[in-house]
Amino acid sequence: MTTALNTLFITVEGTRLNKEGECVVVTVQDEKKAEVPLRHLRSVVCLSRAWLTPELMESWIESGIHVSFFGVTGRFLARVEGVPGGNVLLRRQQFRAADDAARTLELARAIVIGKVSNARQFILHARRDAEPVHAAELAETANRLAIHLRALEPVSELDALRGVEGIAARDYFEAFPALLKKGGAEGFSFEGRNRRPPRDPMNALLSFGYALLLQDCAGALSGVGLDPAVGFLHEERPGRLSLALDLMEEFRAPVVDRLVFSLVNRGQVKPEDFRTEFAGAVLLRDEARKAFLVAYQTAKQAKVRHGFLEQETTWGLAPHLQALLLARTVRGELDAYPPFAVHG
Template structure:
């Protein structure tokens, strides 16, 4: 089993990162605030303006560690990495399959829909007695309709656009009832529908931030097995977009991202004071809020779940790597199909 390495997140503006021997040192205003051995890291992610020394950049490139630069709100700015790894034959197979990817897309969509339904059913199981009857009925109806879409996808011979339409239909059902999963009374923490660029409320700001973290991990997992993260199957190719990383993220984000966001809100680890309103109606996580999310994200990745296809328990942080590995095995012809990951 691959070792679960840490990702170093640096969210303090004005911080400096430098190399000292075989360590990454983080300093703020000339005072050392952290020191991490390079061999324990899988990557470094920074937020906002800060300094990274050239020797550290070179050391990361030499060791295959990616350095990802995000702005203070979590939007992607740049990525620094060393030589591209991977088997050219595997990437050729990926490009060929991308011309007719229906079977892989079907698996991705089934995984996403199954995990969306599992999130709704878990909420009903755990909290139906304390939620209003109308909310419980809405969640149950959405779960049933998503199950019908899954059956339609699984047993029908479908075209790619039909599969994309089924994924979009299920997403509308899921997010239409997402507010019922929030159990705090503050009006500032209500969900009023998905908004992205920019997020227009606190819940969307939190979801967008956690999706960024998951996309980074999925991209790193794909690159670690030699796949091209830019050439996807469900998501159309677009310059600058890691389409395959977004594909891999789809089946994982109901459990990895959505449930984490709900836990942080419902356990009151995040509240209205952890968000900032900007010009034009945009809402972003504050510096303190980002640090809370990053800590919870790292802890979440340590939780173990049984991976049914692999047949053993694995930390959630390794699931993107395992799925990337299974996808590469399918593309090489070692597996008849791509097995999605289902949360149980």
């Protein structure tokens, strides 16, 4: 259980919530963990199965507090709010922002700054443990990413912003071979990003991890009432979760890429854990896929410092916090969207 941005996050299985006076009482295994005044809440996010009393639900609805429910894997299930709710108003503001070129550019710029900055921090962190032959290469990559970060500020058009983002992504992925360590990563190589379908084990791992992260981000956005399909950086297409793709950019490097290289370099994933289909697609075998899912869920429990909120959180909660910050930015409650920043 944790609170942030006037939101109560329920993370412990079997938590019981009931109303006492004007407070929400949180109990775990018959032990009272917290009392949260109703007036301090704007939303509740249940990331694990919890018991809620009808009286409490009624109070939340009457107070304009919405509650979102997620499955044990992070899949969004439902969002409950009273009528009239703020959901439709938020989405109308989201659609207006997406149709406003200036607002779209500023939101997209913040997202790309978060992506490139976190990618650079990942490279700098990897450089500390890199073999001497690769350390200089990784330092040069970090320097190029710093140059790209500075180039984002004066950009005045969305296409130009996407161009800088694309160049930064190319430079970032070009450093991946230097991140593979001798010993644990035997049998693995990286010759560039490929997808739909992935054609080698490293890209198969990245694609699977990004797919999991995308669903987490889509759920987080739905949980706060935003439309995951209407984005700012990524163009809208039928069936495409453009805003979820936007949000996940900040978390690709610190969540998925870090996990993939950790599993490969430690020998926890091996070349024989993959199969190649007739059309050339390389996929994880069933047992390896299950092992990756377990590792991914474990990685989401790791603690991390949220710089903007100045408090500790987890990688699993971070997309939910960013979704809340994005919603507040869209409403005009924040002057600018603060992307999640990893600090060295």
